Amino acid sequence: MRARWFSITVAVVMAVVFIAPTIVVVGSSFSDSSFISFPPEGFSLRWYDDVFGDPQWMRAFGNSVAVGLLAAALAIVVGTLLAMGAARSRILPSAAVTGLAVIPIVVPSVVLGVGFYIVAVNLGFTGSVVGLALAHAALGAPYVFVGVLAALTSVDRSTEEAARVSGATQLGAFLRVTVPAIAPAALVGGLLAFITSWDEVIVAGFMTSPSFRTLPVLIFAQVRTGADPSTSAVATVVTVFSLLLMLVVGGVSALLARRRRLAATKARADDTATSAPEKGSR
Amino acid sequence: MTTPPAPRRRFGVDFATVLASPAVLFGVAVFLVPVIVILVRSLTDPSPATYADAVTSDIFLRSIWTTFRMAVCVTAVCLLVSYPYAWALARGPKAVRIVLLGAVLLSFWTSTLVRTYAWQILLNNTGVINSFLIDSGLISDPLPLIRTDFAVYVGMAHILAPFTILTLYTQLTSIKPEVEQAAASLGASPTSVFWRITLPLSLPGAAAGGVLVFILSLGFYITPEVLGNSRELYLGSVIVQQIQVLLNSGTGAAMSIVLLVMVVAVLLLVGRFVGLGRILGIRRGDR
Numbered sequence: 001m002r003a004r005w006f007s008i009t010v011a012v013v014m015a016v017v018f019i020a021p022t023i024v025v026v027g028s029s030f031s032d033s034s035f036i037s038f039p040p041e042g043f044s045l046r047w048y049d050d051v052f053g054d055p056q057w058m059r060a061f062g063n064s065v066a067v068g069l070l071a072a073a074l075a076i077v078v079g080t081l082l083a084m085g086a087a088r089s090r091i092l093p094s095a096a097v098t099g100l101a102v103i104p105i106v107v108p109s110v111v112l113g114v115g116f117y118i119v120a121v122n123l124g125f126t127g128s129v130v131g132l133a134l135a136h137a138a139l140g141a142p143y144v145f146v147g148v149l150a151a152l153t154s155v156d157r158s159t160e161e162a163a164r165v166s167g168a169t170q171l172g173a174f175l176r177v178t179v180p181a182i183a184p185a186a187l188v189g190g191l192l193a194f195i196t197s198w199d200e201v202i203v204a205g206f207m208t209s210p211s212f213r214t215l216p217v218l219i220f221a222q223v224r225t226g227a228d229p230s231t232s233a234v235a236t237v238v239t240v241f242s243l244l245l246m247l248v249v250g251g252v253s254a255l256l257a258r259r260r261r262l263a264a265t266k267a268r269a270d271d272t273a274t275s276a277p278e279k280g281s282r
Numbered sequence: 283m284t285t286p287p288a289p290r291r292r293f294g295v296d297f298a299t300v301l302a303s304p305a306v307l308f309g310v311a312v313f314l315v316p317v318i319v320i321l322v323r324s325l326t327d328p329s330p331a332t333y334a335d336a337v338t339s340d341i342f343l344r345s346i347w348t349t350f351r352m353a354v355c356v357t358a359v360c361l362l363v364s365y366p367y368a369w370a371l372a373r374g375p376k377a378v379r380i381v382l383l384g385a386v387l388l389s390f391w392t393s394t395l396v397r398t399y400a401w402q403i404l405l406n407n408t409g410v411i412n413s414f415l416i417d418s419g420l421i422s423d424p425l426p427l428i429r430t431d432f433a434v435y436v437g438m439a440h441i442l443a444p445f446t447i448l449t450l451y452t453q454l455t456s457i458k459p460e461v462e463q464a465a466a467s468l469g470a471s472p473t474s475v476f477w478r479i480t481l482p483l484s485l486p487g488a489a490a491g492g493v494l495v496f497i498l499s500l501g502f503y504i505t506p507e508v509l510g511n512s513r514e515l516y517l518g519s520v521i522v523q524q525i526q527v528l529l530n531s532g533t534g535a536a537m538s539i540v541l542l543v544m545v546v547a548v549l550l551l552v553g554r555f556v557g558l559g560r561i562l563g564i565r566r567g568d569r
Binding site for chain 1: 294296297298299301302303304305306308309310312313314315316317318319323326363366367369370371373375378381382385386387388389391392393394395396397398399400401402403404408410412440443444469472473476478484495498500501504507508517518521525526531534535538539541542545546562563564565
């Protein structure tokens with residue numbers, strides 16, 4: 001019993017340590033003084049006014065959104081198709097496709113950044129939305145791949161077979177049966193890909209230029225040379241945005257888990273029933 | 283049950299392969315080519331002797347040692363704090379579990395950059411901790427907290443602990459309570475239930491989380507750069523410096539390959555015991 005309360009006490013203290021840094025950043029952004037202080041001295045929104053009125057921050061904001069959206073879209077398509085290859089292809093070896101798909105999460109960001117940088121310098125597309133979005137698509141695609149692979153390998157294939165028997169083409173069956181089944185997983189992966197791009201500094205540091213910078217790159221530059229409360233304000237905006245997206249991810253994932261549980265219960269019930277109705281036949 | 287229709291093979295290639303092929307090409311071009319380009323650059327800019335120069339250079343060897351020591355310590359700290367946390371998360375009262383889960387997720391979802399910045403605010407000479415101590419009269423000169431290994435270790439452990447906590451928590455919830463109850467009903471004390479049942483059964487989760495934290499630590503850049511001492515560089519900083527400041531892309535590429543080999547070696551070694559899929563979070567359904 002003592003061990004139990006010891007454990008819980010340690011955990012609660014740790015929980016405070018976990019959230020304290022985030023609270024310090026958010027709190028210091030509302031300070032009225034011109035240097036970073038916590039607890040904040042007075043209360044003002046002047047640093048938010050500063051940030052939203054500063055074209056440099058607003059440009060970086062626009063760049064981050066553009067790169068994130070393009071990277072997430074690419075990651076969804078590439079990750080989903082790679083998962084199809086790993087789960088279903090009779091020609092491509094599954095282990096090789098999986099290995100290819102996880103390269104970006106195995107290789108450290110610094111190393112990937114160096115690689116992208118050398119390639120981009122040779123091809124002349126450093127400092128462009130497309131160049132950084134391609135690199136960030138690589139970082140995000142594994143999330144989509146892992147999620148969609150799990151969905152694909154647990155989906156009931158007899159529904160697709162039923163669609164084929166009823167006269168659907170392979171493409172038709174894929175688009176109308178498989179895609180709806182894996183869409184939530186792909187969407188969750190895509191959101192994670194967006195957040196990854198939204199928060200990413202290292203690869204972005206290699207791929208941006210003084211005239212094209214994203215929010216994290218600009219924040220990092222300030223943190224290195226000397227932050228002021230406006231840095232806290234931007235960091236707060238970025239964090240709130242990520243947290244809101246993560247809540248969406250959490251909600252959709254919970255829904256998916258519930259659906260999987262229901263499907264598993266239903267499959268067990270079908271297996272035990274003596275005359276299982278044929279699924280998908282109308 | 284219907285029998286599956288024979289797949290139409292117009293070109294002798296199945297549909298999934300047709301769909302996946304463009305993605306495989308994209309993957310090769312965008313995931314694999316950058317790594318190959320680094321390898322080529324490391325061998326040809328100017329010659330394979332780049333490796334000898336890079337690997338025997340004083341700054342590189344020191345950074346490897348600094349980084350390796352940090353990765354070991356950070357992994358150890360993460361595992362140490364994760365056990366009570368994950369245990370309380372899995373077995374504590376419901377209210378406690380909600381608070382603990384919320385705290386670890388809030389931290390996990392705040393970006394590495396923002397959390398590093400937060401530690402800078404906390405540990406600076408004029409930062410939150412030092413101003414508090416000076417204002418309360420406990421010290422007269424600020425404690426040297428920032429730009430030390432201590433600052434790097436604290437920041438890194440704070441950023442990476444959620445990985446070990448969450449993998450350990452998943453593992454703990456997969457242990458059937460009946461197993462622990464059986465041991466207790468046969469007369470084991472709670473302490474011996476933990477040491478002889480819970481701990482051994484949780485080891486795969488601890489190993490998966492630990493190796494993830496270890497390999498992430500090896501390649502970390504932002505946190506050591508902001509919180510660390512500029513005279514004691516970590517591997518990530520040395521590589522970035524070679525590429526961006528000294529413009530020695532050959533040397534930087536060779537160092538990148540050494541880092542990559544270290545990461546892959548650790549991953550394969552531990553992967554043999556706990557499974558690569560578990561470390562990387564790859565899950566397959568059972569159909």
